[in-house]
Amino acid sequence: MPGFLEIISVLLNLASVLFARKANIWAYPTGFLGVSIQAYLCFADWGLFADGSINIYFSLMSIWGWWMWGKPEKEVSIHSWTLKEKQLSWGLFFGFFILFYVILQRFTTSTVPLADALVSAASVSAMVLMAKKAIEQWIWWIALDLISIPLYAYKGAPFVAIQFAIFTLLAFSGWKKWKTLQ
Numbered sequence: 001m002p003g004f005l006e007i008i009s010v011l012l013n014l015a016s017v018l019f020a021r022k023a024n025i026w027a028y029p030t031g032f033l034g035v036s037i038q039a040y041l042c043f044a045d046w047g048l049f050a051d052g053s054i055n056i057y058f059s060l061m062s063i064w065g066w067w068m069w070g071k072p073e074k075e076v077s078i079h080s081w082t083l084k085e086k087q088l089s090w091g092l093f094f095g096f097f098i099l100f101y102v103i104l105q106r107f108t109t110s111t112v113p114l115a116d117a118l119v120s121a122a123s124v125s126a127m128v129l130m131a132k133k134a135i136e137q138w139i140w141w142i143a144l145d146l147i148s149i150p151l152y153a154y155k156g157a158p159f160v161a162i163q164f165a166i167f168t169l170l171a172f173s174g175w176k177k178w179k180t181l182q
Contacts, residue, residue, distance in 0.1 A: 095121075138178065
């Protein structure tokens with residue numbers, strides 16, 4: 001049964017994605033609060049250790065993204081990823097996937113190490129590209145959202161599963177919108 005914190009987290013996270021879709025800096029403070037709550041729930045209630053760690057990472061990246069998007073002296077513009085960003089993104093994904101999977105398999109009681117590692121590794125890449133305003137960040141979000149829906153349903157977090165279903169639709173919409181803003 002979902003609790004009050006799960007619902008608050010979902011509402012804040014949905015607000016964050018709606019702001020991100022509009023390339024609005026408020027994506028970061030709302031996201032910071034939402035993912036901080038979700039990190040707590042991942043560890044305390046759901047046993048999603050890598051995803052809980054990623055939500056801590058999201059909290060830190062929200063501070064960095066907020067700073068990046070708010071720098072008046074250097075406006076970060078929406079763009080298609082560069083070769084360097086593409087290499088960084090895929091390198092982060094594969095490196096963190098292996099790291100998370102090994103840690104989850106050997107040192108935790110995770111019942112879903114593969115899915116948890118996939119979502120978490122894709123999240124690392126997506127957040128870096130989001131802070132840099134690369135359009136392809138939306139593709140990473142779509143992929144991890146599609147994995148997260150059944151993962152959270154399986155873990156007994158129905159509102160978070162619904163959140164990821166909505167995130168999928170918003171990510172498709174954000175991808176289309178950012179293409180027009182480029």
